[in-house]
Amino acid sequence: METNREKMLEEKIDFLRTMCKLKGMRVTPQRIEIYKQVANSCEHPDAETVYEAVKEKMPNVSVDTVYRTLASLEEMDMIFRVDNQLPKARFDADKTPHHHFLCVKCNEVYDIFLEPDEKIDLPKNAERFGEIKDINVQVRGICNKCLQEQINKQN
């Protein structure tokens, strides 16, 4: 259902408009478009990828606007940085609780959604350190694609 997806995206953008007004931030076409790119992608894009995508529609957009906008979207909790132990920051707009599978070969990031009843326990000692905001489970390993490539190489 492409229409369904578009509808959801529109809803997200409406929420962005609301949030911007709430925080006294302007709703600019750049902000909308940059958020759209992150929100509409399952690939956890980095800043450059977002920039390239936005440039398709707004050829005059600049990299620094993308960085600045990603930072402000992050600050208003509309997007999040995905841990990846790599120099390039990657972003995610999906607020439904989920975790990540990070391939140590190709650095691809896959979403791990929890089953409806599933819940990851906090380490018992976690609360000793302060006030907990969120928990992020990163599973590291070799993804199926890379495993397959290894097998292909051996033959």
Place this chain on the structure above:
Amino acid sequence: METNREKMLEEKIDFLRTMCKLKGMRVTPQRIEIYKQVANSCEHPDAETVYEAVKEKMPNVSVDTVYRTLASLEEMDMIFRVDNQLPKARFDADKTPHHHFLCVKCNEVYDIFLEPDEKIDLPKNAERFGEIKDINVQVRGICNKCLQEQINKQN
């Protein structure tokens, strides 16, 4: 028991020597010293911190050696990168299973050790994505130190 700590450090360095030989890598004083700094710190030092500490003992060491050595130590699984969503890579030599509390205010990283019987469950869907190497739980929040500072400011 300072002696105990030193003994453990010596053991770790012996293990490094063994691993180097095993992998056909040379045991150089720089390598030892750089590893020592990471292994002997609970602070998850970044490259620069390691560099400064090593320079105390080896004034001629260069930053790029530190970077190169940290990378090779990482490759031989002697040290690990700690996720921190920040530009500076931070390193950890502690191989006992533990997780991290990351303060979103001051970016300090605290080790969360599990209780003897404790075990964090993998997300049920994690295995679908490939071969799992390890799991890393990052608890994000505001650390006690920063909470205290907030309270102090209010008064």
Place this chain on the structure above:
DNA sequence: TTATGTGCAAAGACTTTGCTCCTCA
């Protein structure tokens, strides 16, 4: 109208690389 945001260019932070000489094994 005016505070916020954008684009441009330049600089910044962190890290990597090419080359030569050195040194561990």
Place this chain on the structure above:
DNA sequence: TGAGGAGCAAAGTCTTTGCACATAA
């Protein structure tokens, strides 16, 4: 002795910043 490593300097890569103009509210 010879392959791997260190030091130096220079260049990457990713990201941020200062400033002047533009624009949403």
